Amino acid sequence: MARRASPFPSLRRTLPGLLLLAGVSAPASAAIQPHVNQTQGQPVSGCTARTENLKPPQVPFGQQNPVAEDKAYVLRAARILEPASGQVTQGGYVVVRGTCILGVNAAIPAGAETVELGDVTLMPGLIDLHTHLFLRDEDQVWPYSILWKTSPYRTIEGVDAAIKTLNIGFTTVRDLDDEGALDSDTALRDAIARGVVPGPQMIVAGVPLTITGGDMNLPLVNPEIQPHVPQPAEMIDSDAAIVPAVRERIKRGSDLIKVYVTSTRRQTDPVTMMPFSQFDVQQMRTIVQEAHRYGRDVAAHGYGGPAVEAAVAAGVRTIEHGPLLTDQNIASLAKSDTYWVPTLITYAVRQNTDFEKRFVAHHRDAFRKALKAGVKIGFGTDVGSFPHGTQNGEFDLMVSYGMKPLDAIRAATSVAATVLRLDGQVGTLAAGSDADIVAVAGDPLQAIADIHKVRFVMTDGRIFRNDVTDQRFDWEWSRR
Numbered sequence: 001m002a003r004r005a006s007p008f009p010s011l012r013r014t015l016p017g018l019l020l021l022a023g024v025s026a027p028a029s030a031a032i033q034p035h036v037n038q039t040q041g042q043p044v045s046g047c048t049a050r051t052e053n054l055k056p057p058q059v060p061f062g063q064q065n066p067v068a069e070d071k072a073y074v075l076r077a078a079r080i081l082e083p084a085s086g087q088v089t090q091g092g093y094v095v096v097r098g099t100c101i102l103g104v105n106a107a108i109p110a111g112a113e114t115v116e117l118g119d120v121t122l123m124p125g126l127i128d129l130h131t132h133l134f135l136r137d138e139d140q141v142w143p144y145s146i147l148w149k150t151s152p153y154r155t156i157e158g159v160d161a162a163i164k165t166l167n168i169g170f171t172t173v174r175d176l177d178d179e180g181a182l183d184s185d186t187a188l189r190d191a192i193a194r195g196v197v198p199g200p201q202m203i204v205a206g207v208p209l210t211i212t213g214g215d216m217n218l219p220l221v222n223p224e225i226q227p228h229v230p231q232p233a234e235m236i237d238s239d240a241a242i243v244p245a246v247r248e249r250i251k252r253g254s255d256l257i258k259v260y261v262t263s264t265r266r267q268t269d270p271v272t273m274m275p276f277s278q279f280d281v282q283q284m285r286t287i288v289q290e291a292h293r294y295g296r297d298v299a300a301h302g303y304g305g306p307a308v309e310a311a312v313a314a315g316v317r318t319i320e321h322g323p324l325l326t327d328q329n330i331a332s333l334a335k336s337d338t339y340w341v342p343t344l345i346t347y348a349v350r351q352n353t354d355f356e357k358r359f360v361a362h363h364r365d366a367f368r369k370a371l372k373a374g375v376k377i378g379f380g381t382d383v384g385s386f387p388h389g390t391q392n393g394e395f396d397l398m399v400s401y402g403m404k405p406l407d408a409i410r411a412a413t414s415v416a417a418t419v420l421r422l423d424g425q426v427g428t429l430a431a432g433s434d435a436d437i438v439a440v441a442g443d444p445l446q447a448i449a450d451i452h453k454v455r456f457v458m459t460d461g462r463i464f465r466n467d468v469t470d471q472r473f474d475w476e477w478s479r480r
């Protein structure tokens with residue numbers, strides 16, 4: 001399948017970013033190289049070894065793909081859903097070879113293993129555009145985990161979260177802040193890509209940008225010891241600090257930049273429900289332009305109001321959360337190229353105070369207005385702020401607020417792939433895409449709750465779970 005031209009081709013999947021960091025222009029030959037399918041001898045674009053997605057300096061080794069596997073599968077299912085078109089193939093099969101999908105009802109390679117999945121709906125692996133694999137319930141209450149958990153310990157917790165995420169069918173996540181776990185996100189991303197541990201493909205933001213006294217600034221910590229505590233965000237308190245902060249992110253391996261354009265619920269006016277703005281439009285433009293220069297997108301945590309206007313005008317890829325989006329924000333989003341990632345569930349599961357209930361009601365109304373206005377909506381959850389492995393409840397909320405089940409599934413597949421600029425690589429079952437596949441019992445197009453009934457998960461061509469044969473991953477799964 002032809003990939004949509006990316007404005008960021010040189011850094012997305014190849015090494016010339018290293019040259020860029022060294023001040024050397026990326027050569028024209030650095031464009032994406034098609035993977036050659038050895039069975040049919042045809043180039044298959046869009047499906048390459050995941051280690052090739054890693055950006056410098058995470059790939060210092062000459063060997064990009066340490067274990068070449070070429071196992072072929074024929075996955076038979078009662079229904080096969082291609083989300084972008086909405087087409088459902090009855091009683092067909094998907095052919096996989098190595099890490100690539102060869103297509104629906106495609107020619108079957110010799111020696112392929114047939115997997116009969118029965119009365120399930122088979123579809124591309126799901127994508128969560130807003131996760132925190134290194135965050136847990138107990139990390140958000142005093143004393144913050146950053147004060148008592150080591151980063152290696154939190155990395156191990158992240159492995160557990162990655163397994164729980166994959167177990168419910170999410171094969172790609174965009175992890176938006178490792179919450180002070182000292183680059184655990186880049187470490188886990190690379191370990192998963194190399195097959196060291198199972199987990200979803202990770203696109204990571206690393207340390208986000210914020211301001212002193214704003215969100216992610218460790219309130220309540222004794223100021224005498226704050227300088228010695230790992231920080232969950234970098235403080236940007238002057239215009240001159242912006243560019244170095246973005247470059248530091250690139251150097252440390254972030255795939256995108258996360259910025260907090262509004263602050264917390266604590267700093268939201270309880271009467272007007274107006275959030276506290278952290279950056280203006282010129283500052284946002286500087287962040288986005290510097291990120292784009294390195295081929296990175298920007299995700300903006302924003303509740304609503306002037307800061308969201310500034311972020312959209314500056315060209316951020318996504319607005320995260322948006323529970324307090326104004327009508328003006330919704331109109332601006334609808335006519336922009338920016339996607340909204342609502343993360344409905346993270347607030348819906350926490351409605352204890354009157355303020356929190358009003359917050360959730362506003363979120364619901366904004367979602368309904370955005371649907372009507374044609375805002376582009378991607379699926380994201382903020383999981384980590386609530387238990388890992390439960391974020392598929394977001395589907396139920398989206399549908400209960402008026403989204404069609406197919407559109408909710410698109411938000412987590414084809415639309416999310418576009419947000420990530422990975423069209424044709426993930427979020428589809430088309431020939432040449434990555435072999436990320438999930439099957440659920442029943443038909444989620446008829447009853448979205450069926451999306452919880454996961455029966456089969458394949459990631460990067462490897463079966464992680466198959467409930468029909470009672471197969472689950474074991475540590476033999478590891479590639480290295």
Ligand SMILES: [Zn+2]
Binds near residue numbers: 130131132176382
């Ligand atoms: Zn978040």
